[in-house]
Amino acid sequence: MTASTPPGKTTRPRLRADAARNRAQVLAAARTAFRELGTAAPLDEIARRAGVNIATLYRRFPDRDALITQVVLDGFTVVLDAARTAAQTARTDPLGALETFILDLVANREMLVLPLIGGPVTNAPQARDLQRQIAAALEEVLSAAREHHAVRPDVTAVDLITTTALVCRPLPHLPQQQADALVTRHVGIFLDGLRPNTTRQLPTAPAHEEFAAHLTPDPPTDTPHTTPTNH
Amino acid sequence: MTASTPPGKTTRPRLRADAARNRAQVLAAARTAFRELGTAAPLDEIARRAGVNIATLYRRFPDRDALITQVVLDGFTVVLDAARTAAQTARTDPLGALETFILDLVANREMLVLPLIGGPVTNAPQARDLQRQIAAALEEVLSAAREHHAVRPDVTAVDLITTTALVCRPLPHLPQQQADALVTRHVGIFLDGLRPNTTRQLPTAPAHEEFAAHLTPDPPTDTPHTTPTNH
Amino acid sequence: MTASTPPGKTTRPRLRADAARNRAQVLAAARTAFRELGTAAPLDEIARRAGVNIATLYRRFPDRDALITQVVLDGFTVVLDAARTAAQTARTDPLGALETFILDLVANREMLVLPLIGGPVTNAPQARDLQRQIAAALEEVLSAAREHHAVRPDVTAVDLITTTALVCRPLPHLPQQQADALVTRHVGIFLDGLRPNTTRQLPTAPAHEEFAAHLTPDPPTDTPHTTPTNH
Amino acid sequence: MTASTPPGKTTRPRLRADAARNRAQVLAAARTAFRELGTAAPLDEIARRAGVNIATLYRRFPDRDALITQVVLDGFTVVLDAARTAAQTARTDPLGALETFILDLVANREMLVLPLIGGPVTNAPQARDLQRQIAAALEEVLSAAREHHAVRPDVTAVDLITTTALVCRPLPHLPQQQADALVTRHVGIFLDGLRPNTTRQLPTAPAHEEFAAHLTPDPPTDTPHTTPTNH
DNA sequence: GATGAATGAGTTTTCATTCAT
DNA sequence: AATGAATGAAAACTCATTCAT
Known part of the structure; x- marks a missing residue:
């Protein structure tokens, strides 16, 4: 696709x-x-x-929403493509597949205008579909990885999506090269944290369906369209 | 302070x-x-x-910049306070100090309008000072932790700052509680990734001074102040 | 006074x-x-x-008007003082008195915020009084000068006031010294034009009372107070 | 043009x-x-x-400056046209050409937003060019007039420009007809003062180039654009 | 299908004016 | 009597959106 x-x-x-x-x-x-x-x-x-x-x-x-929607959908599509590719390699090398998935997205994060999580900035039903498919593909990867004891058992597809959302956002005032190094290091450490011999317990993960619910109607905020953003 | x-x-x-x-x-x-x-x-x-x-x-x-600057400086001050507190506990319990540092900031992230990294969205020289002090305090914590073999040796203060910047940003469309759970899980995994028995090599870390350099002159962008943001 | x-x-x-x-x-x-x-x-x-x-x-x-009024009245007072001084010397040296009158005002024009003519930017009845007294004093000077055949017979007090108004305004972008030289030269030529052996006929002069009429009520313009100005 | x-x-x-x-x-x-x-x-x-x-x-x-600039340039162009027309008639009737030049501008002063002198309220290099050309054309007229002994020898192009600047400004509170009469009388007397049999010496005239220098760089005043004006 | 132009509705910014200290 | 502070109202300037070419 x-x-x-x-x-x-x-x-x-x-x-x-x-x-x-x-x-x-x-x-x-x-x-x-x-x-x-x-x-x-x-x-x-x-x-x-x-x-x-x-x-x-x-x-x-x-209107602006139509443009935002398309940009977001394009971003989701990129992620879905990556997730499916990962799902295909998962049988033979689940950990490698997982790592490649995240690192590739990080490397191409200029294409992404997310957050995947936090809900898209759109009501488009297609967004919901895409998110579901992404979660499904990632769950496949994780299943394989768990079977191989390649990852801690408590990590979920939602965690991976969260990670993508957090690390793919822009660091506006930093030169590209430095931003790359820093984000890649962060992801590297995170990936090491996925190893099975865990030392700590994580708080309960929200089920995917649970937060996916926030996607659709997205109470028609009147918020003039000054972007929801962050820093 | x-x-x-x-x-x-x-x-x-x-x-x-x-x-x-x-x-x-x-x-x-x-x-x-x-x-x-x-x-x-x-x-x-x-x-x-x-x-x-x-x-x-x-x-x-x-003007808008003056307001942004003050808000950012306030954010930095909060982080500095946390870093100093961590430095004090570091002797006795370096890992605990480090975890508390990050988790407390995450819990109070509503106070933070950063990015710490990438430079504040301001030219204020005070921002540079604050960043230096934050890095120094965190380096103390890490030294102690390394001595105790409580963390991998290749992690730096800059990595911790990066993490703070990445995970403290808002996830606008997600209810507070879910956002908390997801971010805390991400941080939990990251903290596990800090353990000493590393499995992978991280790309070279930029020295703190290196990216700090981007703070001050901040190429006088004419960009009217429509926020650098993301999604 | x-x-x-x-x-x-x-x-x-x-x-x-x-x-x-x-x-x-x-x-x-x-x-x-x-x-x-x-x-x-x-x-x-x-x-x-x-x-x-x-x-x-x-x-x-x-309010702003009170301030303007006082500034204008002060200007008128300065002119009146000069005119009265001239009237006193007029008996013995009418031409000299007249020249001194104009040149002194030009030299001290920083004190003047007029126009004397065109009506003050104020309704104050005192302004009208001052104008009358100025015109009267100048008429005295001119009478004496005409008797001595020192000036052309068709020049009036109103002409002198006009001249003052025209030449005492600021030339904003010119350094003081140059402005002084230029204005003084202009006035010098004008003074030479006052000699009795005229070569041309002037259009009819409005009587003083005629334009003085425009001073008082000055139909309460709503014009927000963006100054009536010029260039 | x-x-x-x-x-x-x-x-x-x-x-x-x-x-x-x-x-x-x-x-x-x-x-x-x-x-x-x-x-x-x-x-x-x-x-x-x-x-x-x-x-x-x-x-x-x-922005406001762009508008002011264009209005000023248009004014300069009108003056230049008049000066060139005068230069053409100067051979046969220099004094007439000169008088017509001034009186026509006075009659059409509604078109002018100057000052020609004191520099335009603009930095535009075109303004400087126009001023130069105006001065050149007027110098031609004066040369011819001097040869005919039609004007005093000490009058310069700059004096004519000064005069235009002084007399073409608005007299805001005066009805058009009266303003016309008064200004025309003033100019009439001034023109009589241009006759060759002078009685007084004028202060040294600044060379045109001298004050023209003030046009271009125009110390980048930050003065928000509240007009330089007067009264 | 694409563009220059116009406009109404903001948003930012400034300023006159009043109030409490 | 003088000042720091607050405010409402105006003016500058920007932007989304539509229209005519």
């Missing part, structure tokens, strides 16, 4: 070549802008970065 | 009681708003939450 | 020494600010320049 | 017809407003008078 073939399923006639290019550029620009400035990033700034007119952006994405 | 006694050093007599109260309320409101909406949060929204007039906010903080 | 003994006639108890000093400083600051920034100059800027608190300014001058 | 073909040189294709009309209306409104209220005139008032939305004004002129 490739990220972002135009809309979703009910695909329309198919875009003219230049239109498709514009759409892709807008999404790329949005990805970057959202990571740098938050999802409240000015739309005309995104259009500018994409090298298209603001009205062109609007033609493709009727 | 208490967070945010008015400005800093070179300041006037002392605020009138009511003014000091207003100032504190503004800072508290800003902290929350920044975590929820990003540092681009509307200032009048912050004033509203603080129960003061927008002009009162401006009287205390001449 | 000295410019600006506190209010006007009904003078109160007399100001405390420090209060009187503050008042004078405010007026001086206002004079400068009005010349530099127009009569719309921020009042707190004026207070700042005067080295007093904004509330102190308000205690002396209940 | 026509005043204000869109921006300047390095600009885009050409404005759409309606956009060009809006732009012209904004400039006209700004001209009037600046003369009436000073260059600190509220921009929304200008937009209102121009019959366009404030954002439309901002679309054309990114």
Whole structure:
């Protein structure tokens, strides 16, 4: 599955070549802008970065939410692809599969505008589906790993998703290279913490379904769209 | 050291009681708003939450940067306090000190608007000082822990700061309780990863001084202050 | 008559020494600010320049108009003093008196915030009185000069007032010394134009009373007080 | 040369017809407003008078300075046109050319938002160019006049510019007709003062280049743009 | 399908003015 | 009498969104 073939399923006639290019550029620009400035990033700034007119952006994405949704879905798709790949290798090398999964995402985190967890910043039902599939694939990997006694038994798919969400966010004021080193070290330590000979007990993990519930209706906050963000 | 006694050093007599109260309320409101909406949060929204007039906010903080800076410095101060406390217990129980340090910050992360790492979103030289002191205190804790063979030898103060920065950010769309559980689990696994019998090699850690260098001049970005954020 | 003994006639108890000093400083600051920034100059800027608190300014001058009025009246008083001095010398040396009158005002134009003509930016009846007295004194000077055949017969007191108004305004972006030279040269040529052997006929002069009529009620314009200005 | 073909040189294709009309209306409104209220005139008032939305004004002129600059440049262009016309007639009737130059500008002074002298209220290098060309053209007129012994030998182009600057400013509180009469009388007397049989010596004239120097760098005043004005 | 242009609705920022100390 | 502080109202400026070309 490739990220972002135009809309979703009910695909329309198919875009003219230049239109498709514009759409892709807008999404790329949005990805970057959202990571740098938050999802409240000015739309005309995104259009500018994409090298298209603001009205062109609007033609493709009727409103900010549509754009956010697509960017988030694209991010989820990337994660799902990685999770499925991991699931395939899991039989033979579950720990390696798991490590590759996380480290690859970290390495390509510029593509991700999440959090996977914390709910997408969208109501799209597709987001929910994607999350479920991601969790399922990761559960497969973990099952295999547990059988091989390659990981502690108490770790869950949700933990992996949490980790992805936490470590893939931008560290805005740090040069790329340093950010890479620091995040990779953190993940390295985390991965060592996954070994079976645990020393401590973790608090109870919320079941995936439990927090997945927060995805859908997402009480129509009036919050002007100044991005929910963090630091 | 208490967070945010008015400005800093070179300041006037002392605020009138009511003014000091207003100032504190503004800072508290800003902290929350920044975590929820990003540092681009509307200032009048912050004033509203603080129960003061927008002009009162401006009287205390001449522009958005001044407000952000103070909030960030307050966050750093909280971390420094925690680090110093940890340094004191480190002699007798280095690992416990270290765990308490991280877990306490996680538990009180509502106070933190960072990133500690990547530099504050400010040029304030005081931020640099605070970071140095934090790193120094944590290095003390780690020294003791290494002597006790309580932690892997390759972990550095910078790693601890990175961890704090990564895990203390908000997970906006998740209910507090779930977020707490997930983050605590992540930290728990990370702490297990700190044990001495390591299984993997970490990439080289940037020296603290190295990334600290990015704090001060902070290339005078013209970027209007639409927050660097993420999702 | 000295410019600006506190209010006007009904003078109160007399100001405390420090209060009187503050008042004078405010007026001086206002004079400068009005010349530099127009009569719309921020009042707190004026207070700042005067080295007093904004509330102190308000205690002396209940509103912007009160301040403007006093500044203008002070200017008129300076002109009246000069005109009376000229009237006294007029018997013996009418032309010299006239020249001295204009050149002295030009040299001290920092004191003047006019226009004498065009009406003051105030409704104060005292302004009208002052203008009348100025015109009367100048008429005396001109009478004497005409008798001596020292000036062309068609020049009037109003012309002299016009000249004062035109040449005493600030040339904001020019260094003082250059402005002085240029304005003095202009006035020099104008004075030469006053000689009796005229070469051209001037359009009819409005009688003094005619334009003086525009002074008093000055239909209460709502024009927010963004200064009437020029360039 | 026509005043204000869109921006300047390095600009885009050409404005759409309606956009060009809006732009012209904004400039006209700004001209009037600046003369009436000073260059600190509220921009929304200008937009209102121009019959366009404030954002439309901002679309054309990114900030107040841009608008002021264009208005000033337009004024300079008008003066330059007049000076060149005068230069053409100068051979045959230098004095007439000179008189016409000044009187025409006075008659059309509503178009002018200067001062020509004292530097424009702008840093634009084009302003400097225009001033140079104006001075050059006027010098031509004066040369011819001097050869004909039609003017005193000590008058310079700078004097003429000074005069224009002084007499073309608004006399805000005076009805148009009276202002016209008074200013014209003043100019008439000044013109008589230009005759060759001088009676007095003028102070040294600053060379044109000398004060022109004040135009460009224009010490980057931070002075928020509350207009330099006067009264 | 794409763009220049216009606009209404914010948001930020400044300022006059009043109040309590 | 003077000042620090607070506030409401205005003005500057930005942005999302729609329209006409």
